[in-house]
Amino acid sequence: MEITVEVNGASHSADVEPRTLLVHFIRDTVGLTGTNIGCDTSSCGACTLHLNGEAVKSCTMLAVQADGQAVTTIEGLADGEQMHPMQEAFMNCHALQCGYCTPGMVMASVSLLDENPNPTETEVRVGLEGNLCRCTGYHNIVKAVLSASGGGK
């Protein structure tokens, strides 16, 4: 089936099998490999990207479901050389070690602040419950999100 998805502002058309997962379309067809596949069973959040501005797990969506919609991946957050404030906060707070969870974590965090610009620490922890990190123990991730939030400035 012929689909057209707007990815980070650019339109991408391709002929895909209906069973193609969105994450495979993004990684293999569009060629943007920042979005990771971790569990492939909707548990870890590594594949989180934005569909029409909201965080979703792209291993649990079909590419055909994104036809005609706007997707933002981790590659689309920065403005040229200028990192997105959330990326900067992750860097400044040492919110990553191996970095595998990071693209999904950052995308989930941006979506969280869009919905709740001044979260409490508990709200950040609960808001990131769909994203697993095996390295950091989460504390620095929570710090980063709080520092990027309205309340942290």
Next chain:
Amino acid sequence: MIPVAFDYVRAGSADEALAALGEHGDEAKLMAGGHSLLPMMKLRLAYPSVVVDIGRLNDLSYVNDGGDHIAIGALTRHRDVETNDLVQEHAPLLAHATSHVGDPQVRHRGTLGGSLAHADAAADHPSVLLAMGGSVVARSAAGGERVIDAADLFAGFLESSLEPTEMITEIRIPKHTGEGWNFQKFNRRAQDWAIVGVSAQRTNGSAKVALVNMAPTPIRATAVEEALTGGATAAEAAEQAATGMQPSSDLNAGVDYRSHLARVLTRRALQEAGIE
């Protein structure tokens, strides 16, 4: 993991979706948010030959005031249910339980109609519908429409009483009367499904209690309700929570532990709902 190949039909209206169901019968599956169906298809536990995508039926995403009830479109996503003013005011149990479903990403995709049609004993919404005495409106490919009470909706393990050619269009929830309610969900990790859960809703002096994961289907704790009607205290009534139940045994909990959880969580739910 990718699903078995299938034909994809994107419905532009409920009529188109029903026509596709009429044409393909039980070869076809509706896909709303896809957050139960697609994981099952990836694991090849489900392999419909036709997927009918109803995810874009925006006219079935709404919350309306229906007088004595609120009417929620079947395609309303969890996030939109949880944050809706009418739901928060008139069905606080539903708003609260919905905010505990999965994680934000799941709630951006999953729909109330999909949760109920999936009829999973481990899911949260069926217990809410049972405790609030709600119903669903089902439209059929043959043209008719019927209202199915929560009590008649859950037929078996992952099986609703919907016909393969029927589609839920609306969910109706009687308005909360201002009496107590509570939702308990016990799990080991954030984001997980309930190991056991309890929805309790008081209405006009009596209470309905429904349990998550205590039987092959979502289920009312009738022994608890009857004990309360007979004058038992919350603590006494909660002792009946596992009576007549058939909980499963899995790596999270055995039958004894699930039964214990049901009693403890039911007591908490009743007491938090204001029953002495």
